[in-house]
Amino acid sequence: MNMQPVVLFLLILIPLLYAGLTTVYGLQFFGDFPGLTRFRTPALLITVALHIVYLVVRTIAFDHPPITSVFEIMTVLAASIAIGYTYIEVRTRASATGFFILFLAFAFQTASSVFIRDRFDIPGYLHSVVLGFHVSAALLGYTAISLSAAYGFLYLMLYHEIKSSRFGLIYNRLPNLEMLETMSHRAEVFGFVSLGVAIVIGVIWLPRVFHNFSYWDPKLVGTLVIWCLYAVALGAKRQLGWQGRKTMVITLVAFGFVFLSMTVINLYLSSFHSFH
Amino acid sequence: MNLHSIGISHHTAALEIRERMWLSDDEIRGALPRLKEQKHFAECVLVSTCNRTELYGIAGGDIVDDGGLRRFLIDLKGASPSVGTEHFVSAHAGAAIAHLFRVAAGVESMVIGDVQILGQIKDGFNLARESGTLGPVMNRLMQAALHVGKRVRTETAIAEGAVSVSYAAVELASKIYADLTKKSVLLIGAGETGELTLRHLVGKGIGHVTIANRTRERAEALASAMGGTVIDYDGIVDALRSVDIVVSSVTSPSYIVQPGEVQKVMKQRSNNPLFIIDIGLPRNINPAAAKIENVFLYDIDALSTIVDRNLDRRRGEIPKVTRIIREELVAFLRWQNTLEVGPTIQEFRESLEAIRTQEVMKHVNRFRPEDRDLLELVTRRIVNKILHGPTTVLKQGTESGTHSEEVILRVKALRDLFGIRDNGGADHEG
Structure with a gap:
């Protein structure tokens, strides 16, 4: 058919x-x-x-x-x-x-x-189950990070509206700051774990499949940098007890790196890591 | 339907006049049967609040003694001469129903969207039921009014948003924290607005209450009433480390908390958000503290901004409320028409049938026995054909519900033209 x-x-x-x-x-x-x-x-x-x-x-x-x-x-x-x-x-x-x-x-x-x-x-390796896990984990991670950033952005909008005593549309319609922060944080943790799984699978499996594998591959390095950034941010939140605006700003900065990774590296830097 | 309303409210009378006309439940229980005994109303309901005393009823006869009703209420309270008949306003038929619906919707309230009025109308409804002055029409009308009240509160934002400074503080806290039951509050000073704000927070289930006041006894009395703990007045800054919300309302010539102290405390509390409501005059907390990250400091002006904004929003909902009132008014009038049209058609049919039977009986002997069945059949057909036109027109009016006043006029004309007696007994008795 x-x-x-x-x-x-x-x-x-x-x-x-x-x-x-x-x-x-x-x-x-x-x-x-x-x-x-x-x-x-x-x-x-x-x-x-x-x-x-x-x-x-x-x-x-x-x-x-x-x-x-x-x-x-x-x-x-x-x-x-x-x-x-x-x-x-x-x-x-x-x-x-x-x-x-x-x-x-x-x-x-x-x-x-x-x-x-x-x-x-398409190359034969794209039928691999391990690749399926690798890509699924990476996508779940990036999705969660995108959601985390979206909630972080909404948090900052509401934060500034409350701080400046404007009490307009954003104040009326959005959920409270604590809920937005919780949603953002949970999505971030989920994204961090998923990306971690994707990296581990990738580092073990990719060298076996690609003869031109390099640990300096831009996508791998980019993802590792993002993952480390989230590790630092989550660690700081946990260890230093950071809450509120500062953590949301960090979340958005980290998402900026994610966006760069998704666009610049995929579109402009050639790599074995593009699967086509 | 001779529905009439008469009342006094904040639109027509000053507080001292309204106070004189306020009726207790016992006074209402005493007044309602008298209104019925004196033939003012066949069914009636009295609603009395701090802002209005209103009487709604179905007149026993064709004429409503509006002046007599005004004097009845004034005499009931012995309020003459400070209260005069000019302080009352009246409405009749559809206008009276629309007025009741507007009251139930909260658009006639002093604070638009007031939620208490619905409970007060319900109280009036129950008192009328207890007093035996609630007939089928008033019963249906009051239920419709309560339905209007519920609809406008669920389908519009007429009752949304805080409209008092104390409640605005609670609303703001709910925009910062997800669950107030897990948060703690420190009340500095035990002034009236501060206490009211604390009561609202306790009503929302705030997790823990701490009170600091210059007079410790006053703080202990309040803590005992609210289920909180008391700290020394000197320990306020230390307490900021662990609480989430601060309500400050002391009279002090200088600031009792400085930005430097808040900055230090924020480090100690890991930058955990701190919500401070400063309702003291002059202000208690140095406003420069508002610049510190995760510190949300608001004074009485900021809270008043929320109140004004919410009142504007409520006013903006009035067109939606008016639409709901119109829908419910049409629904009620449609029901009312059905109530009138059904019995009228029945009585009209019975009236014509009585004439037919009488005439057939009178002249039956002029016909041959074998023609008598035909006589019966033909006369019945004539009656049915006469009935068909008026019956169809009346029923069409009730189905569409758009010509309610017109239907009432048609019913009345039919009754007058064919001498159908008033059926008030069955429908209007309480």
Whole structure:
């Protein structure tokens, strides 16, 4: 069965769904549209479900999981963010942060849909289960770190609004500072552990598969730097008992490095580590 | 439906007048049966709060003695001559229902969105039930009013946000901390606003209360009432190390806490957020402390900003509340029309059937026995055809619910034209 028309249809549909979803959450946050409330969560669940269907169909159609290029990884990252956010919304019933988180998913998915290329000829090692674990752990880590940064950003917005006694829209709609800090911290810990797992698997497995493996590979070095940065930040929080604004600033700085790693290294520095 | 309302409120009378007209539960229990005995109302409910005393009822006859009702209330309290009939306002039919719904929604309250009024209306409802002055119409009307109150509070933000300085402090604390039950508060001074703020925090389940006051006995009395502990007034700065919230309301010519002390304390508490509410006049905490990271220091002006902003937000919700009131008013009038239309159609049918039977009986002997069944059939058909038009028009009015006043007029016209007696007995008795 030729599944490529379905892939193409979903490729166009998914970013449109995220655009609609982001608009709905944005209207809810910035305006007052009580009529949209009942459509919000079902729309989120439908979008996430269709995104999962898209990933499965794409895997079947091209006979490999969508992890062979940066733009394939971006769609998986968008799905991870949306799934992570869905879990948070269902658990906490707090939907005020939806616009900010889902906007990230929309941005990643749009970039992916525009630039992704259909690939059938992939190296044999891409069928490896170990690689699956490696990439999954890395993506989970990056997703969690993205969520952590998004909550850190929201924390800082609310912090400055409260400190400056403005008490505007951000003050009205966002959850409290402590909850945002907790969400950010938990996502950060999860991301740190996941990235750690990805690094360990990679360092053990990659030299066996790639004859041109180098410990100075930009992606490996970049990920290690990020991981060490998070290790320092989490350690400082734990040992020195840091709380509040300072830790959120560190979280955002660390995410800046992540963003650099995701873009500059993947797009501009050649490496054995690109899997294509 | 001869629904009438009469009342005195903060819109029409000053506090000293409203005070004179305030009714206790026992006074209401005594007044309601008298209103019924004196034929003012067949059903009635009295609601009395510090801001309003209002009477709602279904008139026993066609005419409402509005002046008599005003004098009844004034005489009930022996409030003449300080209270006059001019202090009251009245409304009738749909306007009276809309007024009750607006009161229940909190838009007529002194503080827009006041939540207490709904409980007070419920009290009035229960007192009328106890007093036997609650008939089917008032019962339905009061339930509709309570429904309006609940709807506006769940579907709009009319009751959201603190509208007092003391509660604004609690609202702000809830924007900083996730769970107040795990937090602790230090109250410096035992002034009225400080104590009120502490009461709100205790109401929210604050984890631990510490009180410091120049007069230790006063602090101990308050701590005993709130379930807290007392520290020496000199130990305030040391206490800042371990508490999360500070409420300060002492009268002091100079600042009692300086930024340097707060800075030092913040290091000792690992930069853990510290929320300070300074409601002292002059201020107790040096405002420069607000610049320190993770220190959230607010004075009475900042808290008043929150209150003003919340009141503006509540005012902005009034169009939504008005829409809900309109919907519920239409629903109530539709029910009311159904109540009137059903019995009217039934009585109209019975009236025509009585005429038909009477005429058939009178003239039946003029017909051959074999034609009598046909006579019965033909006359029944004529009656049904006469009934069909008016019945359909009346029912259409109740189904759409959009011409409620028109339907009432049609019912009245039909009753007048065909001499149908008033069915007030069944529907209007309490």
